[in-house]
Amino acid sequence: MASLNVGNLGEYLREQRRAAELSLRQLADAAGVSNPYLSQIERGLRKPSAEVLQQVAKALRISAETLYVRAGILDEREREELETRAVILADPSINERQKNVLLQIYDSFRKENGFEPEPQPGADTDTDAGSDAVTHPHS
Incomplete structure (x- = not known):
């Protein structure tokens, strides 16, 4: 099956x-x-690392997550979640606190709909401790 993905x-x-x-x-x-290595990837003879896929995606100006899905590294739902998170984090019109609040709300909706939130680097995501540690804004 991996060869089909490759x-x-x-x-x-x-x-x-x-x-x-x-x-x-x-x-x-x-x-x-290298040129030969890229040729082997295109012919389905090599499975590149996520790092190589990221470099190729950047050179092609396409989403690395799309390549990860094609390579079988990510499933479609994970790609969609990562892209949503990336858009929120890249938005220059909102500050870091607002970004974190949006991500917390996004995670709570995903959890409510049966999807577990992905652990974020540097975030306390232990489900027991995380619910106590998360500050929920009350207007």
Whole structure:
């Protein structure tokens, strides 16, 4: 099954590279990987690491999470959650406290709908301690 994911990934990368009008060599240079290695990925012979996928995604100007799903590293729901979190965290119009509150609300809605929140770096996410440690805004 992993080879199917890798083949699917390779086909997708080739399509994205062609859509970006990049040669294999140009993409390899932009992503910081060797030309033969990138060729093997496109042909489904190699399964790249998440780091390599991130470099390739950046060079193609596409979502790394999309490549992670294609490679079987993430499932679709995880990708959607990560992209939602990334949009919130990248928004320059709100401050850090507001971002944290939004993420807490997002997690509570996901949990209410049967999805467990993903642990955040530096956050106390132990479910027992986390509920006590989280400050809920009361207007």
